[in-house]
Each structure stands twice: as structure tokens, then as C-alpha cells.
Amino acid sequence: xxxxxxxxxxxxxxxxxxxxxxxxxxxxxxxxxxxxxxxxxxxxxxxxxxxxxxxxxxxxxxxxxxxxxxxxxxxxxxxxxxxxxxxxxxxxxxxxxxxxxxxxxxxxxxxxxxxxxxxxxxxxxxxxxxxxxxxxxxxxxxxxxxxxxxxxxxxxxxxxxxxxxxxxxxxxxxxxxxxxxxxxxxxxxxxxxxxxxxxxxxxxxxxxxxxxxxxxxxxxxxxxxxxxxxxxxxxxxxxxxxxxxxxxxxxxxxxxxxxxxxxxxxxxxxxxxxxxxxxxxxxxxxxxxxxxxxxxxxxxxxxxxxxxxxxxxxxxxxxxxxxxxxxxxxxxxxxxxxxxxxxxxxxxxxxxxxxxxxxxxxxxxxxxxxxxxxxxxxxxxxxxxxxxxxxxxxxxxxxxxxxxxxxxxxxxxxxxxxxxxxxxxxxxxxxxxxxxxxxxxxxxxxxxxxxxxxxxxxxxxxxxxxxxxxxxxxxxxxxxxxxxxxxxxxxxxxxxxxxxxx
Amino acid sequence: xxxxxxxxxxxxxxxxxxxxxxxxxxxxxxxxxxxxxxxxxxxxxxxxxxxxxxxxxxxxxxxxxxxxxxxxxxxxxxxxxxxxxxxxxxxxxxxxxxxxxxxxxxxxxxxxxxxxx
Numbered sequence: 001x002x003x004x005x006x007x008x009x010x011x012x013x014x015x016x017x018x019x020x021x022x023x024x025x026x027x028x029x030x031x032x033x034x035x036x037x038x039x040x041x042x043x044x045x046x047x048x049x050x051x052x053x054x055x056x057x058x059x060x061x062x063x064x065x066x067x068x069x070x071x072x073x074x075x076x077x078x079x080x081x082x083x084x085x086x087x088x089x090x091x092x093x094x095x096x097x098x099x100x101x102x103x104x105x106x107x108x109x110x111x112x113x114x115x116x117x118x119x120x121x122x123x124x125x126x127x128x129x130x131x132x133x134x135x136x137x138x139x140x141x142x143x144x145x146x147x148x149x150x151x152x153x154x155x156x157x158x159x160x161x162x163x164x165x166x167x168x169x170x171x172x173x174x175x176x177x178x179x180x181x182x183x184x185x186x187x188x189x190x191x192x193x194x195x196x197x198x199x200x201x202x203x204x205x206x207x208x209x210x211x212x213x214x215x216x217x218x219x220x221x222x223x224x225x226x227x228x229x230x231x232x233x234x235x236x237x238x239x240x241x242x243x244x245x246x247x248x249x250x251x252x253x254x255x256x257x258x259x260x261x262x263x264x265x266x267x268x269x270x271x272x273x274x275x276x277x278x279x280x281x282x283x284x285x286x287x288x289x290x291x292x293x294x295x296x297x298x299x300x301x302x303x304x305x306x307x308x309x310x311x312x313x314x315x316x317x318x319x320x321x322x323x324x325x326x327x328x329x330x331x332x333x334x335x336x337x338x339x340x341x342x343x344x345x346x347x348x349x350x351x352x353x354x355x356x357x358x359x360x361x362x363x364x365x366x367x368x369x370x371x372x373x374x375x376x377x378x379x380x381x382x383x384x385x386x387x388x389x390x391x392x393x394x395x396x397x398x399x400x401x402x403x404x405x406x407x408x409x410x411x412x413x414x415x416x417x418x419x420x421x422x423x424x425x426x427x428x429x430x431x432x433x434x435x436x437x438x439x440x441x442x443x444x445x446x447x448x449x450x451x452x453x454x455x456x457x458x459x460x461x462x463x464x465x466x467x468x469x470x471x472x473x474x475x476x477x478x479x480x481x482x483x484x485x486x487x488x489x490x491x492x493x494x495x496x497x498x499x500x501x502x
Numbered sequence: 503x504x505x506x507x508x509x510x511x512x513x514x515x516x517x518x519x520x521x522x523x524x525x526x527x528x529x530x531x532x533x534x535x536x537x538x539x540x541x542x543x544x545x546x547x548x549x550x551x552x553x554x555x556x557x558x559x560x561x562x563x564x565x566x567x568x569x570x571x572x573x574x575x576x577x578x579x580x581x582x583x584x585x586x587x588x589x590x591x592x593x594x595x596x597x598x599x600x601x602x603x604x605x606x607x608x609x610x611x612x613x614x615x616x617x618x619x
Binding site: 134137138141145148149152157158160161163164167168171172174175178179182185186 | 522525531534538541542545548549552575578581582585588589592593596600603604612613616
């Protein structure tokens with residue numbers, strides 16, 4: 001009974017728990033409710049991932065109304081992978097948030113904070129399971145609207161302007177997406193993504209050109225691409241991201257950097273592979289010409305800008321833009337290997353950026369500042385946090401034995417498979433620049449001495465250090481021992497390319 | 503090309519671009535939100551106008567009516583309007599907080615204060 005409804009439960013439970021958190025009112029109770037919900041969703045996601053990997057794509061007709069008339073939830077391996085990432089990160093972030101937000105957010109707002117976090121969580125999960133282009137829009141807006149609120153809760157007043165700019169750009173992006181879906185609907189009369197894939201191959205009204213070659217569908221694709229790129233923060237549409245990550249509360253930065261852009265990338269995959277890939281032959285998708293140049297330019301330029309940042313969270317934010325470049329580059333190669341490396345990097349980047357933002361959150365808890373010079377010499381005084389930053393940083397660069405190495409290697413192999421030497425060289429250049437900016441953080445933290453007369457700092461509370469360490473060690477775990485993530489990414493890539501068999 | 507026959511698209515394009523222009527050019531944050539609203543509403547107009555079937559009646563079952571307009575775009579836009587209202591409300595409340603913190607809702611002045619601090 002529960003197994004049958006697992007897909008919808010994973011999304012609906014957090015949606016129902018969000019108002020419950022507000023009703024409970026007190027911070028502690030809301031935290032318990034939120035944690036239980038998120039852990040349940042994590043359990044369901046793991047269960048679903050195993051089922052999808054074993055049996056293939058799952059379908060769930062809401063209210064028993066069969067698609068394409070009814071609304072359908074559809075979970076393929078790619079969706080299940082992203083769903084696992086989102087729930088896993090949320091499960092680690094929630095225990096951490098309890099201590100962290102006590103310092104960063106006023107007591108009376110705690111229940112609202114958990115409610116918004118759950119709404120955002122629910123929206124992100126909804127996107128992973130939605131089998132309907134319009135539902136993706138609705139879930140996207142649920143997650144985005146709650147994200148704007150979460151960002152505006154930051155201590156610095158610049159969090160407000162960051163949230164406002166994000167609201168404007170995010171809404172424009174979502175409206176572009178809506179318009180693209182509208183054009184698609186106009187041409188096909190359906191919103192179900194698998195049905196769309198089928199309808200696009202049919203002949204259009206003039207009887208000569210197939211629907212996917214009409215100008216309307218082309219226009220739809222350009223609106224969808226630009227709209228989603230804004231949400232993904234693909235260079236040069238990334239302007240909202242640095243301030244959002246820099247001024248949001250530590251927990252929110254960690255959660256968003258590890259999940260929100262990843263889910264937006266999943267929408268990309270839905271549009272280009274699940275919907276279009278069926279109609280247009282896989283190899284002739286015009287992705288390589290359109291996306292890869294921006295992705296690679298973003299990887300290099302954003303890394304370069306990161307070197308000059310004096311605020312650690314801004315530095316990591318620019319690094320995120322660069323890493324999104326790697327993922328989109330892998331996806332844009334339009335090959336099975338490229339897609340697989342992009343998905344694997346999506347998983348690994350969630351681990352590394354999650355680790356780094358959580359660790360910086362620990363530093364903020366003790367030091368109260370995010371500027372680089374305030375980190376001087378904390379390596380000796382906060383050993384566990386520093387170990388996490390070292391591991392996360394190494395993974396970000398792509399040092400062997402870390403998760404980051406596995407996916408970057410996969411990406412380079414996929415690029416070289418197509419003989420694109422220039423792109424491979426640029427990816428390596430961008431990685432070398434990553435050595436510089438990660439090196440800056442490590443240098444300041446481990447080698448420089450505490451300024452004379454500075455107050456002694458202690459290690460952050462255990463409730464914050466343990467989740468950070470778990471995430472840090474998972475970077476090593478997935479870099480050395482465990483190949484499960486790679487297997488899941490392979491299955492996910494296969495599920496996106498495979499023909500619709502129903 | 504049937505220029506006037508496609509007038510609904512022209513309305514939509516003009517509304518959309520006016521909204522987008524206002525969004526980009528306005529320095530006042532409230533005006534930006536107004537631009538955003540116009541921009542979103544134009545897409546709603548587009549959706550609803552595509553649902554119209556020539557000679558079709560209001561999509562309510564009645565005696566002697568065979569052709570109905572497509573009701574699906576209406577229901578979709580009902581949802582999208584709710585989303586639009588939510589983002590407008592959130593945008594305006596953020597402006598209120600910005601006004602409290604910075605004492606201004608002009609983008610230049612707010613940015614200037616950030617640079618100086």
C-alpha cells in the first residue's frame with residue numbers, strides 16, 4: 001500500500017508538514033517535525049531509487065486518472081538520482097540547522113524558517129517526479145518563492161536586496177519557461193512530457209514539416225532554454241547567484257548550492273532529452289553549439305573571478321557557477337558518456353559544495369564573519385571544521401581519491417572521446433584556477449597565524465560539526481570505495497536517452 | 503500574412519515587451535514589480551487567447567451547443583495567476599523590508615549604500 005504511493009508521499013508529506021511547523025510554533029517542535037518528515041522522504045527516495053534501478057521508470061496516475069488526460073507522476077532513474085541527492089542533503093542539513101539558525105535568525109521566525117525549508121524541499125522533489133510540463137512550472141515556483149523568503153532571512157541587510165533581485169530574475173526565468181510550455185501546448189495539445197515527445201514527431205498542419213521543425217517549437221525551445229538557464233545560473237545568466245549564496249543564512253546557502261541548481265539542471269534534461277531527444281535524433285541535438293561554449297566560458301571566467309573574492313561565501317558561489325559549467329558541458333556533449341559525467345558531477349558537486357558551505361557555516365558560528373582575513377589561523381583552533389574544508393576543497397579541485405576527481409575524469413574522458421581538445425584544455429585551466437582559490441582559503445586558514453590579541457575560538461558545536469564531517473567523508477567514500485553513484489548516473493543517462501517504451 | 507487575424511499575439515507581444523522594458527529600465531523597485539506583473543500577465547493573455555475555438559461557446563455543458571472553447575488553458579492560468587499574486591506579494595513585502603533597512607526604494611541609492619558600507 002505505502003510502496004505503491006511512495007512517489008506521491010515523498011512530495012506530499014513535506015507539503016503537509018510545512019503548515020504543521022507553523023502551527024507548532026515553537027522552534028524545537030517545528031524542528032522535530034521537519035526532521036522526521038525529511039528523513040521519511042529520504043527513506044522513500046532510497047526505496048524508490050532501488051526500485052527504479054531494478055525495474056525501470058515508475059508511473060503514478062494521480063487520483064487514478066490515466067495520462068495523458070490525468071496528471072501523472074513519473075520517476076525515471078535521472079529523477080530518482082536527483083531526488084536522492086536532494087533528500088540526502090536535506091537530511092544532513094536539518095540537524096545542522098537547529099544550532100546554526102539559533103545564532104543567525106530571530107527566535108520567533110524559526111517555525112517559519114522550517115516551514116519555508118520544507119516548502120522548498122517539497123517543490124524540489126515535485127520537479128523530480130513531475131511527468132507534466134506545467135506541473136514542473138508550479139513546483140518550480142513553489143520552491144523558488146520559498147527560496148526567496150529563506151534568502152531574505154540572512155543577517156546582513158544585503159540579503160534583502162539579493163532576495164529581491166533573485167525574485168525578479170527567477171520570476172522572469174519561470175515566466176519564460178511558462179511561455180515555452182505554452183508554445184509547445186499550442187502545437188501539440190498536450191502537457192504530459194512523454195506524450196509531448198510523441199506528438200512532436202507527428203506531422204504539422206501543412207503536412208510537410210514535422211512538428212518539431214516548426215518555428216513555434218523552435219521558439220518554444222529558445223524560451224525554455226533561456227528560462228531554465230536563469231534558474232541554473234548558467235553563465236552569463238548567473239548574476240543573481242553570488243549575492244544570494246553570500247548573504248543567505250549558512251544553512252540555506254548549503255542547501256541551495258547542493259540542491260536548487262541541480263534540480264534546475266534536471267529540468268534542462270527533461271526538456272532536451274526526455275521531450276526533445278525522442279523527436280530529434282540524439283546525435284543531432286543542437287546542444288553542442290549552443291550550450292557548451294557558454295558552459296566552458298562560465299567554467300573559466302567564474303573560476304577566475306572567484307580568485308579575486310575576499311568573502312569566502314562569495315568565492316564559493318563563483319566556484320558554483322564554474323561547476324555548473326562542467327555539468328552543462330557534460331550534458332551539452334550529447335553523448336551517453338557526457339550525460340553520465342554531467343549527472344555524476346551533479347551528485348558529487350552536491351557533496352563537495354554542501355561540505356564547504358556547512359564548514360564555512362561552522363566558522364561563521366564561531367567567528368561571525370565570512371571575510372577571508374577573519375579565517376586566519378583557525379586551522380589549529382577548529383581542527384574538525386578545517387579537515388572538512390580541506391577535503392571539500394580537494395574534491396572541488398578534483399584531487400585523486402576524492403569524489404570530484406571521479407566525475408571530472410569522466411567529463412574529460414567524454415570530451416576527449418569526441419576529440420574536442422580545446423574544451424578539454426579549458427576544463428583543465430579552470431581546474432588549475434580552482435587550485436588557486438581553494439589554496440587561498442587553505443593558506444589563510446592553516447598557515448597564517450591568528451592575529452595578535454584575537455579572541456581564541458573553539459570548535460563549533462557537535463550538532464554542526466558531525467553533519468559537516470559526514471558529508472566531508474562521503475566525498476572520500478564516493479571517491480574511493482563506492483561506485484554506486486557512478487552506476488546510478490549510468491542508469492540515469494540511459495533512462496534519458498532510451499526511447500519511450502510505453 | 504493575416505495581420506489583424508492574429509491581433510491577440512500582437513497584444514501579447516506589446517504587453518510582454520512593455521513589461522520587460524519597464525522591468526529592466528525602472529530604477530524604482532515598485533515600478534520593477536509593476537513591470538514584472540505586466541510581463542507575467544501578458545503570458546496569461548497569450549495562454550487564454552490560444553484556448554479560444556472559433557465559434558466555440560463558454561466551456562459549460564448546455565443544450566444545443568456542440569463547440570466549446572478549450573477550457574484547459576483557463577485552468578492552467580488560474581494556477582499561474584496564483585503564482586503571480588504570490589510573487590507580487592513577496593516582492594512588495596521585500597520592498598517594505600528594504601525601505602526599513604535602507605530608507606529608500608530607489609535601486610541606485612540602495613546599491614550606493616552597499617558600496618559605501
